[in-house]
Amino acid sequence: MNKKETSPLYKKVIDDLKTLIDKGAYKKGELLPSENDLCKTYSTTRVTVRQALTGLTNMGYITRRHGKGSIVSEPRQGLGILSLSGVTAGVGDQVLTTAILQKQTKQNWPADFFYELNPEEQSRGCIFFTRLRHIDGMPVLYEETYITNISLARFSSRNLENCSLFKVLKEHYKIEVNEGEQKIWAIHADKNISKLLDIKTSHPVVHMKRRLQTNVKNLSIYSSVYCNTAAYFLHDYF
Amino acid sequence: MNKKETSPLYKKVIDDLKTLIDKGAYKKGELLPSENDLCKTYSTTRVTVRQALTGLTNMGYITRRHGKGSIVSEPRQGLGILSLSGVTAGVGDQVLTTAILQKQTKQNWPADFFYELNPEEQSRGCIFFTRLRHIDGMPVLYEETYITNISLARFSSRNLENCSLFKVLKEHYKIEVNEGEQKIWAIHADKNISKLLDIKTSHPVVHMKRRLQTNVKNLSIYSSVYCNTAAYFLHDYF
DNA sequence: AGATTTATCTTGTATATACAAGTTGTTTTA
DNA sequence: TAAAACAACTTGTATATACAAGATAAATCT
Structure with a gap:
């Protein structure tokens, strides 16, 4: 499970959040930390955090609501394909x-x-x-x-x-x-x-x-x- | 087909490119204009253009290759769901x-x-x-x-x-x-x-x-x- | 008390910039 | 001639910043 040190930051954010969701740390319907919180956690900016959240959205892990936050969807194993x-x-x-x-x-x-x-x-x-x-x-x-x-x-x-x-x-x-x-x-x-x-x-x-x-x-x-x-x-x- | 003037720019870029692909102006396998070209066309920056291209990627309209460009996929009508x-x-x-x-x-x-x-x-x-x-x-x-x-x-x-x-x-x-x-x-x-x-x-x-x-x-x-x-x-x- | 305003969260959209890294064709070198 | 180096493109990743707009709860006004 060693992380390649050259792996981009946004992918690490995706991986971390995905793991937490799969583990059940964030349950269905709950909100993820806000983008600004994630920025602080990873010492980065919103563009990078949003790149990660967009990825998670496309994988079906979360949905986002303007003014509200990132809502955890049904946890899913595998690729979410079928x-x-x-x-x-x-x-x-x-x-x-x-x-x-x-x-x-x-x-x-x-x-x-x-x-x-x-x-x-x-x-x-x-x-x-x-x-x-x-x-x-x-x-x-x-x-x-x-x-x-x-x-x-x-x-x-x-x-x-x-x-x-x-x-x-x-x-x-x-x-x-x-x-x-x-x-x-x-x-x-x-x-x-x-x-x-x-x-x-x-x-x-x-x-x-x-x-x-x-x-x-x-x-x-x-x-x-x-x-x-x-x-x-x-x-x-x- | 009137465009709401408040519609975000990246959506307009998506719409335009999607229309061109569906019309066959860009055929399967061809390259879209480069990100910098699109920046000039729409007088915007790469972040916005990339937001559009990411959208098109997720819709299955294009695939992207590092160092190469955005390659047009099979044209598709509707939502690309099924x-x-x-x-x-x-x-x-x-x-x-x-x-x-x-x-x-x-x-x-x-x-x-x-x-x-x-x-x-x-x-x-x-x-x-x-x-x-x-x-x-x-x-x-x-x-x-x-x-x-x-x-x-x-x-x-x-x-x-x-x-x-x-x-x-x-x-x-x-x-x-x-x-x-x-x-x-x-x-x-x-x-x-x-x-x-x-x-x-x-x-x-x-x-x-x-x-x-x-x-x-x-x-x-x-x-x-x-x-x-x-x-x-x-x-x-x- | 109940409606309205306001403050403060949140995400959405956007500009400007920088450097890394993959791809390709040209030029230089051996 | 063939290999190596280079230049000029491409996309990938990232920082820093700004304002718009939706959501929500507290503060204010009637």
């Missing part, structure tokens, strides 16, 4: 477990890959692995992931089970996702999917194809996701 | 038509409404209407919309057919969406939905429930959306 939420109560991390079905291995891109690849990516090949996420022991989400092979040290031996892929990429390789796109369909589960998610064939599932672009050139993360939304739904903030 | 894209070619606006099934009427909120309402919203009631969107004449997306009733002048008589609801809200009432959330399920089409979307019962469809918050206090837009993703998919950038 996280899972339970219909009953808020599903905490503790009940969400991930099993690796196929361990990450280097290989060539599939011939009929679902996104266009540039020649650079094409030549590098990819790392492929599949995971199955459970909530309360029930399989809910199956994910096939392809990452451009840019020879990440020891990546093949990393354990992606408990912590998220994104955490590993960020903490060990300083790789962060900065944009992406996703396509969404509703489909009937085929034989394979229905077996994995333990549902009947022809049960409707959400199918997503995602492309996540990182701060590293030519390093994209592609994934194909299948989700059983019978008991849970996909939740998205923006 | 727009429709064709599987074959990019679906232009021309083929997307919208039919009003039930015209907007003032009424009370349903007793079992799918989002929690605050007392203020509850007492105001809502405006309800339903729309069916077609691509190439085929029904693809059915949408039930609820807007908090804050007595928008002449709103009940507005035509929401061709232009988007968001355009009407913005141009006539200066209402803009600033955040929101959505929940996504895959379900079997029931009798009603299958009839509307002209598909067999039990055909899988994407069901979304959305809450969009606007810049006007207590004015939220709620919608329940059903989408046939057999020929098209839901597309999302972030």
Whole structure:
């Protein structure tokens, strides 16, 4: 968790506040310290503090009200892209477990890959692995992931089970996702999917194809996701 | 299209660039004028220009590269939340038509409404209407919309057919969406939905429930959306 | 007591400036 | 010629400052 000393101040402010919100130090609906307070805390000016708060706003961590302050939104794990939420109560991390079905291995891109690849990516090949996420022991989400092979040290031996892929990429390789796109369909589960998610064939599932672009050139993360939304739904903030 | 003279400069810059991108004056992959160029054009400073460019980045209109410039992304209509894209070619606006099934009427909120309402919203009631969107004449997306009733002048008589609801809200009432959330399920089409979307019962469809918050206090837009993703998919950038 | 004003918080918008650092093409050097 | 250095662009980060405008509670006035 060591902070690069050259890391910009506004990012440190984002990280600090994000951690406090995730930890529950600031709860939903509460106000963050005012911009001027944060200026004093970090010995900086409002432009920098506001850059951090704008970032948190875009991540969905807070909303801001003119004359009022920065209001903490629902805490969220991961990227805030498409996280899972339970219909009953808020599903905490503790009940969400991930099993690796196929361990990450280097290989060539599939011939009929679902996104266009540039020649650079094409030549590098990819790392492929599949995971199955459970909530309360029930399989809910199956994910096939392809990452451009840019020879990440020891990546093949990393354990992606408990912590998220994104955490590993960020903490060990300083790789962060900065944009992406996703396509969404509703489909009937085929034989394979229905077996994995333990549902009947022809049960409707959400199918997503995602492309996540990182701060590293030519390093994209592609994934194909299948989700059983019978008991849970996909939740998205923006 | 008259610009409020008190509208902030950075918003004007956003609007101008957005229009130019949507019109195709700047095409995908091209570079926008540099920040310093934009400063000269608008007689302002980089902080303001960057505020605009940050906005456009978050809307998904551009991506920025250190030392390079602001690169135009895929042009997108609407809010960039979840727009429709064709599987074959990019679906232009021309083929997307919208039919009003039930015209907007003032009424009370349903007793079992799918989002929690605050007392203020509850007492105001809502405006309800339903729309069916077609691509190439085929029904693809059915949408039930609820807007908090804050007595928008002449709103009940507005035509929401061709232009988007968001355009009407913005141009006539200066209402803009600033955040929101959505929940996504895959379900079997029931009798009603299958009839509307002209598909067999039990055909899988994407069901979304959305809450969009606007810049006007207590004015939220709620919608329940059903989408046939057999020929098209839901597309999302972030 | 109840309405109005005021003071003081808050965030929103903006100017002016400086240097760091990534990108690219040109020039110089070996 | 090929590599290295440089210049001139670009965006990234940051300081310092100012005034506008929304929110709120205390102080004042009727």
